[in-house]
Amino acid sequence: MLLVLAIPAVRSMMEGDMALHMLLQFPLLLLAGWLLAKGLPARARLQQWNRAGIAGLLMASLVLMFWMIPRALDMALSDSTVELLKFLTLLMAGAALKLSWQSAGLIVRGFFLGNVLPMMMVVGWLYVEAPVRICNAYLTDDQLRAGSGLLALAIAGSVVWLLAFFMSTNQIEGDT
Numbered sequence: 001m002l003l004v005l006a007i008p009a010v011r012s013m014m015e016g017d018m019a020l021h022m023l024l025q026f027p028l029l030l031l032a033g034w035l036l037a038k039g040l041p042a043r044a045r046l047q048q049w050n051r052a053g054i055a056g057l058l059m060a061s062l063v064l065m066f067w068m069i070p071r072a073l074d075m076a077l078s079d080s081t082v083e084l085l086k087f088l089t090l091l092m093a094g095a096a097l098k099l100s101w102q103s104a105g106l107i108v109r110g111f112f113l114g115n116v117l118p119m120m121m122v123v124g125w126l127y128v129e130a131p132v133r134i135c136n137a138y139l140t141d142d143q144l145r146a147g148s149g150l151l152a153l154a155i156a157g158s159v160v161w162l163l164a165f166f167m168s169t170n171q172i173e174g175d176t
Helices: 002-006 008-015 018-038 047-067 070-078 080-101 106-129 140-175
Strands: none
Touching (some): 002 008, 002 018, 002 080, 008 018, 018 070, 018 080, 018 140, 047 070, 047 080, 047 106
C-alpha cells in the first residue's frame, strides 16, 4: 500500500484535490503505518516509552494537528523534503496508534478522541466558513469540499465513539 501511495501519479492525483489529500491520502498513510506496526515483533515495540498508550497517542494527535494547518499542506505540495516528512510522520502516527490503542484505557482513548475529533470539526468549519482561500495550493471549492468532509468524518467518528462507549458500558454493567 505504501509503495502505491508513493507512486508519483497516485500522489499527484490525491494531492491535486484538497479533499482527497486530507481525507484519503492521510488516512491511507495512517493505515499503512498501522499495518507496518502490526508486523513488528513484540520485542521491537518499545512499550516502555509508551505506558498506557499516552506517548503514542500524544504523538499521533500532534502529527494530525500539524498536517491540518493550511500552511503545512501548502509546504508539502511545494517542497519534496516536506512531502517526505509528511509521509514519514503520518506513517509513524499510524504505527503509534496501533502500538498505543490497546494499552490505552477507556479514559486515555476518550481524551485522545475528545481532542482529535473536535479539532477536526474546528478545522473543517474553518475551511467551510473562511471567506477567502486558506491554502494557496487549492481553490475555494476544494477547501469547501475538504472542510465538509472533515466535518462529516468528525461527526461520524463521534457517533461511532459514543456508540462504542455506551455498548462497552452496558457490557460492563451486564457482567456485574
